[in-house]
Amino acid sequence: LCGATPLTPATPEGYDEDGVWLGPDMADVRGQSEARRAMEIAAAGGHNLIMIGSPGTGKSMLAKRLPGILPPLTYEEALETSAIYSVAGLLRGGTGLIKQRPFRSPHHSVSSTAIVGGGSVPRPGEVSLAHNGVLFLDELPEFARDTLEVLRQPLEDGKVTVSRVHGTASYPCRFMLVAAMNPCKCGYLGHPTRECTCTPSAVDAYRRRISGPLLDRIDLHVEALPVEYDDLASEQGGESSADVRARVMAARALQRERYKALPGVRCNAQLPSGALRRYCRMTPAAEKILRSAFERLGYSARAYDRILRVARTVADLDGSEILDTAHLSETLQYRTLDRKFGM
Structure with missing residues (x-):
């Protein structure tokens, strides 16, 4: 700054939007044709999704493969996502912009502050760290009621404002909410071979942990049924993430062209x-x-x-x-x- 030492200009690097997904592939999923179709629709339109099914039906397996069928981050989205991770202190040095869509999966013991952000010095929460990506809540009814209810406003507005003594901060949080839950506490209500041990009142209490207003904000509700033996034993896997992603990107291209006159609307x-x-x-x-x-x-x-x-x-x-x-x-x-x- 004093002119004592010359500064070496940084070398600019281009941004490649055709990032290759390095995570798990949809081809690993056997059966579950209805759930796979619902995931494709959710990815194509950026919709929220909840899967209900017994343990072992592949709900978590499907959710972890959702980022692989989403379109690659655009340059603007990569900037937004990288800025949030930089503010949170989670951006590793020397790696450049984040090129993979975020996938956040907090434990059900997470607090409402950790979900939406806050602390004595405001910092981004899980909803903002999932910006332009996926927020996966496994075992949804096990989350505290107040933790789930704070999701309602971020889901509607796409941003969250945190006010503390030291200041106020607003963080973007346009994310896809993907949730999974059992049909009852024991998990086997309606199972073709396993008997449910829950009483009707216990089933009702378990389901009512999720409020109607929150469920109303979830676009797609799908049942994950037990996988048939023939599907598990088949040598032929399911359709790959690359094939599904091609259809998703074609649908997103139509949406970008249709909404180019609407600022802030991407899907x-x-x-x-x-x-x-x-x-x-x-x-x-x-x-x-x-x-x-x-x-x-x-x-x-x-x-x-x-x-x-x-x-x-x-x-x-x-x-x-x-x-x-x-x-x-x-x-x-x-x-x-x-x-x-x-x-």
Whole structure:
């Protein structure tokens, strides 16, 4: 700074968006066709997902492979993610920008402060460390009730503001929430071969640990069924992450082009409510199906918006600009757990 020693300019390096996923592959997953399809839809539109099933059905295995089918981080997303990790003191020196989408999986004993951020000196929490990536909550009902409830505002706003004596800080937190849970405390309610040992009241108490408002913010509800022996013993694995990722990236490309006039909207999950009618046009038959489901199942206004966003993603994967009956029918089957599990 005093001119005593000349500074050597840094050598600029280009950013390669075609990052290769180095994590586990979807080809390792056997069976679970419905859960795999739900994960593809979630990745294509940036939607939240919950999987319900008995122990050993592969819920955690599927969730850990979700980042591998998401599109690579863009340069702007890599900057945002790297900045958050730098503020948190988690960015290793000499590694450059973060190129892999974050995957955060906190233990169910985590506090609400660790989830949203805070401390005497405000720092990012798990929701911000999962920005542009995935926040996976395994054994969802085991989390403290207040810890789960603080997720509601970050899921809606995409940012969290932490106020402390030493100052106020706002951190971005646009993440995909992926959760997994058992159908009951023992885990075997509805299992084809194992008997459930829970009483009806215990089952009800276990499920009610998850509030309706939180479940309402989760777009896709899917059951992970026990894997058949033939699927486990088959020498042929499932479809690879690369193949699924290609379809996801094609759907995301359609969304980027469609929403280029909407600032801050990168995927269907971020589509504002006021723009749904413009971008989610339906055929008369599809609208009739949605009206019938809405009146019969008593969905909330928030659920209505999320159904349209997911249907928009299903149509994008199908290459259709108009939402048809097949798109609405498939979307509605991912909301049946609202009623089936009494949440």
